[in-house]
Amino acid sequence: TAVRSYAAVDLGASSGRVMVGRVGPDSLELAEAHRFPNRPVRVPEGLRWDVLSLYAGVLAGLRAAGRVDSVGIDSWAVDYGLLDADGALLGNPVHYRDARTEGVAEKVWATVPAAELYAATGLQYAPFNTLYQLTAARDTRQLAHARRLLLIPDLLTYWLTGEQGTELTNASTTQLIDPATGDWSYGVAARLGIDLELFAPLRRPGDPAGLLRAEVLEETGLTGPVPVTTVGSHDTASAVAAVPATGERFAYICTGTWSLAGLELTAPVLTEESRAANFTNELGLDGTVRYLRNIMGLWLLQECLRAWGDPDLGGLLREAAAVPALRSVVDAGDAAFLAPGRMPERIAEACRASGQPVPASSAEITRCILDSLALAHRRAIAQAQRLADHPVDVVHIVGGGTRNALLCQLTADACGLPVVAGPTEAAALGNVLVQARTHGLVGDRADLRRLLARTQPLTRYTPQGDAERWREAEARLATR
Numbered sequence: 001t002a003v004r005s006y007a008a009v010d011l012g013a014s015s016g017r018v019m020v021g022r023v024g025p026d027s028l029e030l031a032e033a034h035r036f037p038n039r040p041v042r043v044p045e046g047l048r049w050d051v052l053s054l055y056a057g058v059l060a061g062l063r064a065a066g067r068v069d070s071v072g073i074d075s076w077a078v079d080y081g082l083l084d085a086d087g088a089l090l091g092n093p094v095h096y097r098d099a100r101t102e103g104v105a106e107k108v109w110a111t112v113p114a115a116e117l118y119a120a121t122g123l124q125y126a127p128f129n130t131l132y133q134l135t136a137a138r139d140t141r142q143l144a145h146a147r148r149l150l151l152i153p154d155l156l157t158y159w160l161t162g163e164q165g166t167e168l169t170n171a172s173t174t175q176l177i178d179p180a181t182g183d184w185s186y187g188v189a190a191r192l193g194i195d196l197e198l199f200a201p202l203r204r205p206g207d208p209a210g211l212l213r214a215e216v217l218e219e220t221g222l223t224g225p226v227p228v229t230t231v232g233s234h235d236t237a238s239a240v241a242a243v244p245a246t247g248e249r250f251a252y253i254c255t256g257t258w259s260l261a262g263l264e265l266t267a268p269v270l271t272e273e274s275r276a277a278n279f280t281n282e283l284g285l286d287g288t289v290r291y292l293r294n295i296m297g298l299w300l301l302q303e304c305l306r307a308w309g310d311p312d313l314g315g316l317l318r319e320a321a322a323v324p325a326l327r328s329v330v331d332a333g334d335a336a337f338l339a340p341g342r343m344p345e346r347i348a349e350a351c352r353a354s355g356q357p358v359p360a361s362s363a364e365i366t367r368c369i370l371d372s373l374a375l376a377h378r379r380a381i382a383q384a385q386r387l388a389d390h391p392v393d394v395v396h397i398v399g400g401g402t403r404n405a406l407l408c409q410l411t412a413d414a415c416g417l418p419v420v421a422g423p424t425e426a427a428a429l430g431n432v433l434v435q436a437r438t439h440g441l442v443g444d445r446a447d448l449r450r451l452l453a454r455t456q457p458l459t460r461y462t463p464q465g466d467a468e469r470w471r472e473a474e475a476r477l478a479t480r
C-alpha cells in the first residue's frame with residue numbers, strides 16, 4: 001500500500017515549522033522542511049505578533065516541503081486577527097502576553113460571576129482567554145470595524161485557501177464554547193455583549209478546509225489541487241493526540257514555551273473544587289476533554305536566556321545539573337511570570353520574598369527554574385488525578401522540553417512515576433496523523449497512538465531520589 005505525505009504547519013510561541021510526515025500502514029516518519037523564529041514585536045500600542053512574517057515562513061515551508069497530499073495547520077491558542085468587510089486584516093494580532101487584559105477579568109466577573117463562567121465554559125482563569133481579550137478591546141475602533149474574527153490557524157488557513165471557519169479545539173480556548181455541547185456558549189456571549197456573528201462557522205478535525213489558492217500554488221511551486229485538512233488546530237490538542245500512550249492510565253505534559261499538564265478525559269470536570277484548583281477543560285479530538293493546568297513552562301528559561309545574551313543552552317544545563325537540588329523554588333503557575341522582561345531578577349525576587357536562598361549565577365537560576373517546573377508538574381498531575389478520579393501509572397512528556405533530560409528526570413523524581421519522553425515534535429505529528437486518518441490511512445485514536453509508540457524514539461526515566469524532599473519543597477510554596 002502507498003505511503004502518503006502530509007505537510008504540518010505548526011506555529012509555537014517561540015518558533016514556527018513546516019514538517020513533512022510520511023505515513024504508511026505501519027510506518028511514520030517526520031522530517032523538517034523549514035523552521036523559522038517567531039519573534040513578537042513591541043510597538044507603541046503594545047506587544048504584537050508579526051503574522052505576515054509567519055505567513056511568509058509558511059509559504060517558504062510549503063515550497064521546501066514539495067509534493068504533499070494535504071496540508072494541516074496548528075498554532076498556539078487564544079489569539080486572533082480581525083478582518084474588515086472586505087476580508088482585509090485590521091492590524092497586527094495582539095500577543096496574549098500584552099498588558100491590555102490587566103484588570104479585565106474583574107469587570108467580566110461583575111457581569112458573569114467566575115463560578116458561573118466556569119460552569120458554562122469549563123475554562124480555567126487565564127487573563128488572556130479570548131473572552132477577556134475581546135472585553136479589553138470592546139471600545140476600540142478596530143473591533144467596531146471588524147466583521148470577522150479568525151483565530152491564528154484559521155487566519156492562515158483563510159490566506160492559503162480563501163475559506164473561513166473556526167476550528168473547534170482551538171475555539172474551546174476562547175472561553176466561549178460550552179464543553180458539554182461542543183457548541184457556542186450563547187448565554188455567556190450575550191451577557192458580555194460579544195457578537196458571535198464575528199466568528200466563522202465551527203469546523204471539526206477531519207473537515208475539509210478548502211484548496212490552496214492559485215497564487216499560493218504559484219508562490220510555493222506546488223501543483224494543485226492541494227487540499228487543506230482541518231486538524232486539531234490548537235497545538236496542544238494536536239500534541240495530546242500524539243501522546244504515545246499504550247493504555248488509558250496516563251498523564252501528559254506538553255512542554256515548550258508552556259507546560260500543559262493533565263489528563264485526557266471523556267467528560268469535563270466542572271466542580272467548584274476543580275475551578276478553585278484552576279484546571280481547564282479544553283476540547284480534544286473525537287469529543288475528548290483536555291483536563292489540564294497551564295504552567296509557565298520553559299518560557300521562564302527562554303526569558304532568562306534572552307536576558308543573558310543567549311548563552312549555549314547545553315552548557316548551561318550541564319552546570320545546572322551540578323547545582324544542589326531544591327535550594328529555592330518559585331510557583332511556576334503564578335501569572336506574575338506571564339509578562340516578558342527582567343526574568344532573572346523576578347525569579348530572584350520571588351525567592352527572596354519567600355525567605356529562600358536567592359539564586360545568583362545563571363546555573364543557579366536555571367536550576368531553580370527546572371526544580372520549580374518539576375514541582376509544578378508534580379502538583380498538577382497529583383491534583384488532576386484526584387479531581388477527575390482518574391489514576392495514572394505513567395507520565396508522558398512531549399514537545400521541545402523532551403530535549404531537556406534534566407527536566408525529564410526531575411519530573412519523574414517529583415511525580416514519583418515513570419516518565420516516557422517523546423516525541424519532541426508532537427504537535428506536528430498529531431497534525432499529520434489527523435490528516436492521515438481523514439484520508440483513511442490510520443484508524444481510531446488508540447491506533448494512532450500505537451503507531452507512534454512503535455515508530456517514534458522514546459526515552460524512559462525512572463523516579464530516583466528522596467520523595468520526601470519534593471513534599472518539603474511543595475510545603476514551602478504552599479505556606480507562603
Ligand code: ADP
Nearest residue numbers: 012013014015255256257298399400401403404
Ligand atoms: P513552542 O512550540 O512553544 O515554541 P517548543 O516545543 O519548540 O516550544 O519547545 C521550545 C523549548 O525547547 C525551548 O524553550 C527550549 O527550552 C527547549 N529546547 C529546545 N532545544 C533544546 C535542546 N537542544 N536542549 C534542551 N532544551 C531544548
Ligand code: LRH
Nearest residue numbers: 075076077078235236258
Ligand atoms: C501552547 C498554547 C497553550 C495555550 C497558550 C496560549 O502553545 O497553545 O495551550 O494556553 O499557548
